Amino acid sequence: MSTAWQPANDTEVAMARALTDADRAGFFRILATADLYLPQVGPPQAGADETRGQTFITGEFAGQTVLPVFTSVEGLAAFSGAYTTTSYTELRQKWPTPQWWLAVNPGYPIDAYLPVEAVEAAARGELEIQIAGEAIVDAMADDPEAASALLDTDEALRAAVARADAAGYFDRLLDAMVVVPTAHKVTDPQEILEEGFPWLVAGVPDAPAIEVFTSAETFATAHPDQGPSVTLPFVLLAGVCPQGHALSVNPGIPWGIEVPADQVRSLLLWQPRDGSGEGADR
Numbered sequence: 706m707s708t709a710w711q712p713a714n715d716t717e718v719a720m721a722r723a724l725t726d727a728d729r730a731g732f733f734r735i736l737a738t739a740d741l742y743l744p745q746v747g748p749p750q751a752g753a754d755e756t757r758g759q760t761f762i763t764g765e766f767a768g769q770t771v772l773p774v775f776t777s778v779e780g781l782a783a784f785s786g787a788y789t790t791t792s793y794t795e796l797r798q799k800w801p802t803p804q805w806w807l808a809v810n811p812g813y814p815i816d817a818y819l820p821v822e823a824v825e826a827a828a829r830g831e832l833e834i835q836i837a838g839e840a841i842v843d844a845m846a847d848d849p850e851a852a853s854a855l856l857d858t859d860e861a862l863r864a865a866v867a868r869a870d871a872a873g874y875f876d877r878l879l880d881a882m883v884v885v886p887t888a889h890k891v892t893d894p895q896e897i898l899e900e901g902f903p904w905l906v907a908g909v910p911d912a913p914a915i916e917v918f919t920s921a922e923t924f925a926t927a928h929p930d931q932g933p934s935v936t937l938p939f940v941l942l943a944g945v946c947p948q949g950h951a952l953s954v955n956p957g958i959p960w961g962i963e964v965p966a967d968q969v970r971s972l973l974l975w976q977p978r979d980g981s982g983e984g985a986d987r
């Protein structure tokens with residue numbers, strides 16, 4: 706069975722078509738008029754005033770606190786069971802914190818990350834916004850050393866496991882450059898954003914996994930033949946990992962972990978331990 710993403714409704718069909726046609730303004734015009742689904746901490750109380758006392762679910766993406774919204778209930782389900790229906794107009798009017806950004810469909814091919822007020826300018830064609838994967842890949846292309854330089858995270862991850870510090874582990878992992886084995890050589894970093902990317906799938910048929918290593922040394926330990934691989938930010942991997950696949954981080958290493966398939970997308974909304982991603986009351 707294919708695990709490739711599929712649009713869940715007419716809005717997502719139209720958004721995907723706009724991206725395929727390179728119609729970024731059209732993409733944001735659709736967003737500006739669509740029903741949006743805002744994750745909630747829990748189901749609203751009967752008769753409650755939804756404009757007061759609401760706790761937002763926020764996260765951090767590439768160092769920026771974001772408020773996630775989704776264009777389908779199906780997309781939201783990977784992150785939260787509870788939600789409220791809103792619109793861009795309502796979000797714009799009631800935006801809780803000016804410094805926060807809007808995260809549209811985080812972890813899916815029709816995603817965008819931008820200041821909430823920028824949606825209107827993008828819809829008018831006055832501002833070009835890249836999807837997250839494109840922005841990260843372009844940043845890597847602008848800095849040739851970034852693709853080959855791995856942050857020395859191994860010791861930090863090992864220490865986090867030793868002290869049972871899951872928060873510290875994921876804080877560091879989400880900032881890391883990682884090595885991902887591939888089925889054949891990848892010559893263009895843009896391939897990571899394409900459906901035909903040569904993922905080297907590990908695990909078993911009923912529980913496939915993508916291996917990821919936080920250093921050249923851990924990669925060589927597991928793959929002494931030094932097969933083909935690609936180096937990329939872990940946060941990008943979490944966004945483009947095939948649906949239904951777990952992430953096996955440093956497999957075979959005592960301080961490795963496995964992120965279950967149903968939790969991979971949630972890493973994009975990881976709340977840092979320093980509290981910068983905490984929710985706020987409206």
